[in-house]
Amino acid sequence: MTMERPSLYCSGELGRIFLDGVQEVIGGGDLHAILEKAGIWAAAGAVTRDEEDKPLSYEQFTALQQALEESYGSRAGHGIALRAGRSAYRYLLRQFTGQLGVTGLEYRLLPTPNRLHIGLQSLARTISNNWAGRVSVQETDSSWVWTLEDSPWSRQPAGDEPVCHFVAGMVQEFMAWVSGGRFYPVNECQPCEAAGCRIEISKQPID
Numbered sequence: 001m002t003m004e005r006p007s008l009y010c011s012g013e014l015g016r017i018f019l020d021g022v023q024e025v026i027g028g029g030d031l032h033a034i035l036e037k038a039g040i041w042a043a044a045g046a047v048t049r050d051e052e053d054k055p056l057s058y059e060q061f062t063a064l065q066q067a068l069e070e071s072y073g074s075r076a077g078h079g080i081a082l083r084a085g086r087s088a089y090r091y092l093l094r095q096f097t098g099q100l101g102v103t104g105l106e107y108r109l110l111p112t113p114n115r116l117h118i119g120l121q122s123l124a125r126t127i128s129n130n131w132a133g134r135v136s137v138q139e140t141d142s143s144w145v146w147t148l149e150d151s152p153w154s155r156q157p158a159g160d161e162p163v164c165h166f167v168a169g170m171v172q173e174f175m176a177w178v179s180g181g182r183f184y185p186v187n188e189c190q191p192c193e194a195a196g197c198r199i200e201i202s203k204q205p206i207d
């Protein structure tokens with residue numbers, strides 16, 4: 001528990017989407033074990049669907065990531081979080097269709113670069129609306145840069161490794177989904193910074 005700073009939360013819906021993504025990668029039984037290990041069994045309503053979605057605190061979010069790394073090893077734990085983020089995009093799309101606004105005909109008829117640009121802004125806004133921090137998007141000639149102010153990951157003690165894999169995975173899946181399956185390199189921060197996470201998305205797909 002952080003003593004100096006108050007706990008921040010992400011919405012119950014976004015928490016559930018994250019847990020659904022993790023479940024898709026490791027299976028329900030293992031997810032239960034991870035939730036127990038992370039000490040957030042109370043959040044299991046998100047899995048059993050017996051209860052209303054409960055907001056996840058940033059501490060719970062990071063405890064979950066830690067439990068994945070402890071159970072599967074650091075490298076595999078990171079890989080699971082990235083793949084969980086990719087899986088979670090489809091749940092996000094279903095849950096927040098209206099907010100995302102990327103399924104309408106008008107949007108789908110735009111040229112791909114416009115769809116990517118508008119969609120990334122919209123995805124950032126949807127995530128901003130569902131957790132305590134803000135996500136802003138800047139554009140350079142070669143990339144889009146997401147800055148996640150006060151994200152769960154930027155509040156972790158500084159380490160050598162990036163830990164914002166979940167969001168990086170979600171962005172990567174979004175890019176693939178919009179572009180009909182192309183792969184756009186997405187670089188996470190190295191490591192996550194207290195000032196905020198920085199995720200860089202290349203405008204150039206790898207073919």
Ligand SMILES: [Zn+2]
Pocket residue numbers: 153154162163164188189191192193196197198
């Ligand atoms: Zn980060």
